[in-house]
Amino acid sequence: MALEFLKHDVNVNPSQSLSGDQAGDLLGRIGSLETRLARTEREVNAAQAVRYRVFVEEMKAQLPADAMRQRRDFDAYDAVCDHLLVVDRSIDGDIEDQIVGTYRLLRQQVAMAHGGFYSASEFDIAPLLARHPDKKFMELGRSCVLPAYRTKRTVELLWQGNWAYALKHGVSAMFGCASFFGTRPEEHALALSFLHHNARVKGEWHVAALPELYREMDLMPVEAANARKALNAMPPLIKGYLRLGAMIGEGAVVDQAFNTTDVLVVLPISAISGRYINYYGADAGRFAS
Template identity: 30%
Template sequence: MSSRVQDDASGEDGLILSRGRFQARSAAGAEDVKAAQALRGLAFFGPGKGPDADALDGRCRHVLVEDETGQLLACFRYLWLETSAEIGRSYSAQYYDLSRLEGYGGPLIELGRFCTRPGLVDPDVLRLAWGAIAALVDRGGARLLFGCASFTGTDAARYDPAFGVLRARHAAPARWQIGVKAAEVVRFSPATSEARGALKLIPPLLRTYLGMGGWVSDHAVVDRQMNTLHVFTGVETAAIPPARTRALRAIAG
């Protein structure tokens, strides 16, 4: 399968990456953003609930993954920060005390609102989305990917085994520890169950981050509006396992 990468500003369609019958491109204007918001609403809230939109959409760049017919299959948005001192501008900073990360350095990328069309089962779409992210990271030299990884629903007890595994195996390094800021949070208790069953409770997107060496906060935020529990997640690009880096760059290459 052939692939190609272009700068955000190159090409009339803002193409980032194409592979086979799929392409990832930057949103070209308001209509593209509206299409992404509509897909997000469908993915997060179900049919007939309307689009998902917030104030941060205007400050983010949006990436759309489409097939050869132009159908939107997946999307995500990202906020590019030249320096970690700007991390207070991020979506995550509304819910977490990120003061320790202000000294991390930069550039950084906050990823958010990552979703696919409900019922989509083609893994090549997700591979292309991750290839596009890898291309953006390499192009700008981002040192840290971060964002909020969500668990569906707000029943914390359901996810206690998963939270225990996150605390035991994937806690943020002490120097980057994420503080509590939100009014309603769930503190992680020590692991009490067999890890294999607990891992099944961790959402696929978060498992992907963890597979790249990602780490998380020691608590989850209860988001009633989105009907989720989410955890802060950071991936230091220099620490991504070499085999995973090669695989992502092969897609982006």
């Protein structure tokens, strides 16, 4: 999902070699756009430059000095994650010029071998993982698309890539932070209250913000949280996950560095609507030809 920043140490660094899953095949194509995993360090660097353009230049995030100087958003997780790209082949130039969107994917097996998930810096995910020892989790993060490409087909390709990747690795559930712009949850009272009253995780999927970071989402009574107005006030990414069947963790977290208010999205594969599985392909082949 969107706008994370490393807040605890892991035993890797940005100069390490890429994870072993980087040579994946094409995962989807619509017109001149295609989605696939990054294959080289050069492509990851280009994706980090796209993230910088969106997070820093557009959304006014404050990265560490080294990242600001290099004009790339990077942290230690980049060395162990797989990087999903949307590439526009109609653009003349090198790969640095063609990447228009990206997602960062972190499988549980990889995360546990390298210090854990990013989301653990904001949300208490350990009990969630412990309740599902037989399931494979995947974290989605650093989602961004350049302004000119924020269209339905770009979003479809990003999801197609996530879906194909999840099927390939036998993922049981996806989760990750999604963000509202700004550090005042009260400015998003309608949307946050709607999520709290209508999409909050319960039961075996319950997860909450860390107590020391917890910010209330229940800012308006249920009868005041008009669904149509609330959905209109939400970032497209969060609306998209709700349509798929996602749930939202309890409590929000303010991320001062990225100038955002974060919520945790939890999406069990079993909760995804059948019509979306049929659309993207039970074998992830919908857009792969």
